[in-house]
Amino acid sequence: MSSDSPVISVDDVSVHFSDSGGLFDLFSEDETVRAVDGISLDIGENDVVTLIGESGCGKSTLGKTIIGAQKPTSGSIKYRGQDIWEAKSERNPEIPFSDIRRSLQMIHQDPGSALNPNQRLLTTLMLPMKKWNPDLGRERRKERIFALLEKVGLSPAEDFVNRFPHQLSGGEQQRVVLVRSLLLNPDLILADEAISALDVSLRVEMMDLMLELQDLFGTSYLFISHDLSNARYIAEKSGGRIAVMYLGKIVEVGPIEQVIENPQHPYTKALKWATPNLYGDDGDETLPVREIDIPDPVNRPSGCHFHPRCPEAREVCRTQDPNLITTDGGHGARCYRADESHEYWDSPSIVDDEGELG
Amino acid sequence: MSNPETDTFDLQSIYDESIEPEPESRRVRLRRAIDLNVLAPARVAADDWRALLGGAILGLFVLMGTVGVVLVDKPTSGDAPVLAGPFEELAYPLGTDVFGQPIHSQLIHATPGIFKMIFAGAVVSVGFAAIVGVVSGFKHGDRIDTVLMTLTDVVITIPGLPLIIVITAIFQPENPYLVGIFLGIDNWPGLARTVRSQVLSIREESYVEASEIMGIPLSSILRRDILSQLMPYVMINGALTSRRIIFESVGLYFLGILPFTTFNWGVMMNLAYEGNALTRPDMIHWMVFPMLCIFLLSFSLVLLSQGLDSLFNVRLRARHANTTKKDASRASQSD
């Protein structure tokens, strides 16, 4: 549902982490992790983007970069046209940094650790209100908090706000965290694996709640998951897009139906295979990758990063890294196979010395 | 969950709604605060014999140092017969020393000095440690972190006791606060390191990141998210540091390295020891009672440091609070 002016536009953003040398680190070799590597992405008003990928592929880093919690090494992040990091350093930006800060919020994976264990919920919820609604009286702030809490089903709110986080169940904690981010009336919420820590039986409920509130407040979501079926649930229910990340790059992006039904990238296919279904699709027990383990993020493979694991890889993948090849309706993949006329098709298959796994 | 009637729910609508503020709110809040921060810890303490005993003994010493010095006259020589044995006379229940000064009043009048020393030492070392630890933890990876940690490592490595001995030998501090400060000098680095690693791990906690992302000012983050987590830790270490300061100061007085102008348990021990109290049965009480005081005071601090652990435990406190009770089943599940 992206509109013309995106809330966030990400342009060729990279985030690299390198070991910072101490006083005696004279001889340190650089160990750079390219957590995010040249990603561009737009998130519109009332938009939902789900990001999936293996652990360590850079999802969280990308997410945090998008909401301005992590400074990119290169590239730019614009909030409604205003570069976030320029807003922070400039004197008179069009949109003040504090507004941007408020507009981009985050829900953490583990609701337990996202709440200060020593504070009662009321304190935790009041703090951001105090910061952003300084004019409001204490009672008025409390009203809002109570209203939202009741809204997410934590009633009686009066009882809940006086508890400590450990006195809530995981699902309840996650709702409080959600309420906390909504209190600021943000434009974009990064939900970083916000439901992974919950019991399976509670996930659907939580996702429904988030989507309902999204409707209500018109917030956009960047939803991070490593589980394709959850990602699909969110994306499909909200009509959003899905982006598949692999080693710092988005290897496939598009509307959910197309990505799920017609995955272009072999990695997406592998993910789809790895997401077992209760019903149907059994039988195929051939591993769709040549290697189970992910390569070292510090020394990534040349060419297409996926080539050592890719069952379809050919010689050309070893040396060249494909760009995003868009097919139809905003669906694109970083794989030569999406381009029917690419030299890939003439390239010889990689002769695997270790023998295929599948 | 779903809430069908509020489908028309609108953010604006909840903001516009104005409800009469509850009138009893302030009182309720106060009551709750007292319950949670005063009564509940007291109840927790009452459950924990260590905190109870430690607190009681410490309280006794505090009384000695405050009320005691008012009630009991400063000892002067010739108050009583020389070297009277203990438990013989009500006027000097613990006996007297070679000057005929009652032992009990010497012990009592030494207490304020000891507390001053402890106070200064603990404030210096714990304060310094907290500042260094928090700053370098917060600026992890920055130059300042490297510099502070290198400094800390350096100070850790220089052995404390010899350094203190050298410093006190040179400066001959007489003021108990000054003595405390000198002794605090070598006590901070270990704590600073641990504070730093605590800060680092607290910073890893998502709630700190969440606060940052919500734009909560740094001062609030430091106070609410970091210091409040560190407090128990710092307090416990404060108690242990105090014990160390007692050991070291009394030791230096005992050795005669610090100038002994005032009443001090170590001075008593020194005089008794030098007077060969060990081989003189009529003198041994002069040595034993100050030793007992040192033992009891440090014992109380050690106990307290262990008891504090549970005192600062939010879970225990919440369990002992009346105003934040909730049905037991839920509480236990999320544990």
Next chain:
Amino acid sequence: MDDDTRDESDVVFEMRNLEVTFGTNRGESKVVRDVDLDIYRNETLGIVGESGSGKSMLSSTLLNAVVEPGQTSGEVTYYPPDDREPISVLDLSEKELKKFRWEEVAMVFQGAMSSFNPVKRVRGHFEETLEDHNRDIDAGMERARGILEDLYLDPDRVLGSYPYELSGGMKQRALIALSLVLEPEVLVMDEPTAALDLLMQRSIVSLLRDLKEEYDLTIIFITHDLPLLTKLANRLVVMYAFDVVEIGETEEILYDAAHPYTRMLLQATPDLNVPVDEMRSVEGNKPDPVIRIPGCSYHPRCPMADESCKREEPPMATRSPTHETACFYHDDVDEEMPLRSDGEGGQ
């Protein structure tokens, strides 16, 4: 359980009146309640249930390894493959237990990431296990290499590494290899894949299938990831509130779930093949092990519950020779709580 129907089957484990209790300051906490269960040789038994339903506790009893200060009561009988005497696991002495564990039954449990001693090389773990069970180390290590290779690991590299040098998936596989090094009869796996990536999870499940064949294992696999389980298990046990509520062949559970809880669970499970609107969540709170809910423990959350459910505890009812459930109304469940549309169709 109805013993007659399973007469000819070869039982490995027989659990009777199994209970696990903890004394807490709120009262006695019963985390496994009166479970009767048979486990057959060479089957893969899956145990599902929501978090905290007692799955881990139940499986720990197989090695008499319930964590302190839990108390296990009832009977757990182990039938060795050859004609040795059956072993009553709960009555074993310390010494016998040490021998029994890992030689007969190995366990890979929740949190396998930290199952290796961080200061010991992986090789050391293999060697000490062999040594303490008086096995020939060289032969054992040879075997270990074989298993590691079966798990797509480079034996030399893995054995020579410290645990921290291995990725989660590698550690998990190394642990599986370790669990097989003494050639146990039974392998209990408690959420061995929960912390891993999808791709890794699925790969490991694939590998497990092969291993089971190769080493003639009986596998007990615990997870709350139902879809994954269905790819591996022959038979499923559904636990709710510290008790078994349904047992059946995998297909039977998937397509003919008889307990309302199982049905709810199935519907709450995200599935790429099921339209999103058909997904429902399980409402209500999970039960407390200290407070015994009278009657059927699921009744507070069950849409079908009536007065009798509140009063009486439903006994196990047989739905098919291999399918049992603890619900009074399992006959009505199809009507009241229909399964997903393509649930039936996908068969």
Next chain:
Amino acid sequence: MTPRYLLKRFGQALLTFFVTITVSFVLYQAMPGGPVEAMRSVILSQSGSTSIDIDRLNTLIQLYTNVNPDQPVYVQYLNYLRDVVLYQDLGRSFFKNEAVTTLILQRLPWSMFISLYAFALGYSLSIILGVLTAYKEKSRFDSGVSSVVIALNSVPYYIVGVVLIYFLAIKQSYFPVGGRLGSGIPVGYNPEFMISIVKHAALPALSMGVLATSAALSMRGNAIRILGEDYVRVAQLRGLRDTRIATQYLGHNAILPMYTQFMIGIAGVFSSAVIVEEVFAYPGMGLLMFEAVKTQDYPLLMGTLIVFTAISLTAIFVADLTYSLIDPRISVDES
């Protein structure tokens, strides 16, 4: 362990050493009166029967100390630094008319002997007790041992020393009250000599060993935590022998977090020699330092401080090197 890591630690050790020398120098400068005054003060205090007249004494001292105050401070500093670093020359003792290095070298082995004795005694006991109490957590054994350890931790080691002297040396002459060698014992590797030095070192070592007992509590804490670790549970499930689990799993891992503290502990135990050796009149490094303080023998005082630091540095450096032997993760996870 990477060479880089080694290099880093070595750099740090050098820096610390450098800082200590500098601190010593600064303190040296800060001394009231300087060496001439100091020496005069001491000679005057020795006398009471000295017939030497003061003017003449001053001349002699001037000649003797051979100070050249005209040099700018930085030149003096550089000279000092050069002497210490290049020639291991810590100057000459004012009063013993001997190179500080020689004096220290004579005393060092004795202090090393009692410290290591104390260290081995204290820590091995603490470790064993820590693990045992953790195994038997909440048992009567546990609370008994823990209470004793807490009590021991509340007594300064020098008081333990005094008490030991009182009971074991004066009341019962099991051990000598002081000195490092019995009278009339021929020096050499004969049993008499060995027994004598061990007996003389026993009480000082015991009282220093008290310092190490605090390790028992942290060991207990660590062991309890490790007992809850998955790998211990898995080890039990694997049917491993109890001794293996106790040593290689529990013991090894529980020691890890304390390892560096252990090594710093060596330095701590070693520095406690200053007090303990004085109490036991045990002529080691500590007593040397104490005498230096008493006589204001500044070159000797600074020399001993530097040597104390060097030992502490060495201990920590060794700790660093060996830490990677017992914890393979060290070179990766430095913080």
Next chain:
Amino acid sequence: FSDSETTATGNENGAGSTGTDGGGSGLADDTLDYPAGRPATEVQFNRYSLGNYAHTLQDQLFEQVARGYADGTVRPDLLEELTVDGKTLTLTFPENFKWWNGDDVTAEDYYVGLEIDRLQQPEESNIESNTLVDDYTIERTFKTAVAPNLMKADVAETFVNTPRSVYREYLTKLQDASSQSDRESVTEELLNMKITTQQLIDDGLGNGLYEVTGFNSSETTLEKFEDHPYADRTDVPKARIVPETTADVDSLAVNNKLDMNPDVLMSESQRSSYPDNLQNVYRLNWFRTQKFTFNFKNEHLARLPVRRAIAHAVDLESMVAAMRQAGTVGSPPEKQTALRSTIHEKYLGSDFVDSLIDYPTSKDEEGAAGLMEQAGYTKENGTWVDPDGEKFTLTVLTQNNNTQVQATKVFNDQLNAFGIQTEISTVSSSDYYQRLQTYEADIFWIWHVAKALWHPTAYYSNNFYGVEVGDPSSGDTGPTGKPFTTTIPSEVGAKEVQGSGQEIQPATLMNELPSSESEEQVKERTRTLVRWFNYALPDLVFVEEDSGYWGDVGDFSMPAEGDQELNTNRPGQFSFKKGWISSK
């Protein structure tokens, strides 16, 4: 183990014979065990080096030329004769003494030391020349006339500890030196020369009755030197010195492991814990006294009545009693003369002493109050305020050694009780003398004896061990504000100056005292100074210490008063060195 634990040559034969462990054994055997000095490992015997602690052991190992006695006389010890003739002092040495290495002890051995002393600073020395008349005679000539007793005192308490074999070369260098700076470089060389205990043994550089045969950090073993003239006097073949600094003398004594403590008396408080066979053998009035010095820079202390009031207000008896508990034995002075009372008779005469002002040795608060009021002070709420109505506090500086603290503490408490506020400042012994010389305190504790002698010069010396007044050429008052010129009553014992009084210059008198030309002049000057001291009370002497020794009278026969003349420094060691101690 470290080479500091060297075994001496002699130990090879002696090994095992006394091998009981446990820090010395004074049990019934043929060895005399006693505590003294420092461990031989830390001592060296070059007489010229500073701070080498030689003095802590040397008087056991070297013969002493002459000694001072408590009656004020100086008499020969080793010497055969010590005579005075005008400005010349003649020392006659005996012929039958030997160094341990077999060399004869001759006059030259002593001469070398005397000449080195003189030649280091020949201009400043008060000695004109030392002449080696023959192998056994030295003539020592003073530059100016000196009282005969003082000339003898000049060599009293000195040792024959400069063997010519070692020191001759330095003397030669000094004699060859042409300038003061050359001489200083020889001095410097001398300062750094060392004679370690090992060297002492190896080269046989001692000459006492008992010879060092072995040593380590916890003992020094001695054996009788059979070539010594006194060798026949005693049957004690061996002795063992336990260092005072490393052994806890008291616990050794309690466990009966010592045979003698050569210069410390057993106090009454120790009696009960010591075994019965240990008894005080000899007690003497020692030369040493202690005092508090008043700093006249303090306006209150500058007032005579206030000083006198203080003398009345404090109870010297109880100060001494407190010190007695800490092991110091002594008594308060009968009269404030600054002299040790044993020499009153010799230098002052009893009539003179009787007429002096009496200051009470016990508390006389009334008298004190009267004096305060006389000076215009009034008492408010138990505290004296000065004539201007101001409160004041006196600071008292003392050393943190046991005895000093004991005395000062009582002194202070009593002044406080009387209503004069005081504040103690206790400084570690190492810093004490430095702090003292800043003269910032109002009252400070100090020993009162500048020389180990019973002689007026030992007490009236113008340095802080004496009655320090200061350098009279430096203005009107010295460092403690004491005037260089002051008026005292002309009449002995008058409390106030009547008439014009007598103007005196104490500092000058003190400086001149050592060069008094006759015994009469010594007495004359001493009396003037005593009158001044007694009238003006510049310091308050509070204790005259006693000394003596105790010993194991069960196993050894010890000389006591009457047997031998023992009223001299360290009578126990003296008896031992003279061969007067035998086993029973």
